[in-house]
Amino acid sequence: MxxxxxxxxxxxxxxxxxxxxxxxxxxxxxxxxxxxxxxxxxxxPKLTEENKFPQRAQLVGKVVAVAAGAVGAVALAPVALGAIGFTSGGVAAGSFAAGMMSSAAAANGGGVAAGSLVAALQSAGAAGLSTSASAAVAAVGGTVGAGVTSAVGWLRSRFSDQK
Structure with missing residues (x-):
């Protein structure tokens, strides 16, 4: 041609x-x-030495943020469940959880359906998180940690360029 x-x-x-x-x-x-x-x-895009090879401190910071997010989410999940009213003794009266349970019961003709969100949260509040639930919570926490790290890095780059 x-x-x-x-x-x-x-x-x-x-x-x-x-x-x-x-x-x-x-x-x-x-x-x-x-x-x-x-x-x-x-x-x-033009590659510079700075964006070709991430600094070791940047990588360590991201790993620490992901790990902290994962561990923190698993550790704080029972606290959060208790705070909204899903306790080891059942649903706390007058709590957010009680409102959820009331709505779920009204929608299902007077009872909370097995496997529903309210049932799963109450089970986790009473007996703790299962292994699979802990893994899911850790994954979400790690993702949030990574997102926060990326957002902080982006903000730092945006404001460090302005002099």
Whole structure:
């Protein structure tokens, strides 16, 4: 295929948004190679030593945040269940849990359905979290820890650039 045709096909296949950008770029040339290089230069991010290799402290910080989130979530889940009224002695009167139980019972004709959210939370409040529930809570906690770390890193980068 001749070079001009390859260049035209490249410009056609990148789509209208990329075409609009392409026609504003300097040094697009008349050849396929020049056009491809102009697109690569614009669209491929520049790698610096800083973003190629994350700092060891950054990696350690992320691992610590994920672990802390996982452990913290598992440790605090029983506290949170007790605080909303799912206790080892049953549902606490006048609590948020009592309201949930009342709503669930009204929706099910007077009884709480086995396997429902209220039943599962009361079971966890009375007997503690099962192994699978602990794993699920740890996964959510770890994800939250990772998200917080990423958000803090993003905020730090946004505000450290402004001088």
């Amino acid at each position: 001749e070079d001009k045709r390859k260049r035209a096909l490249l410009i056609h296949t990148v789509g209208t948004e990329a075409q609009r950008i392409f026609y504003t770029l300097p040094d697009t040339g008349d050849s396929y190679a020049a056009a491809l290089q102009a697109l690569k230069t614009f669209f491929i």
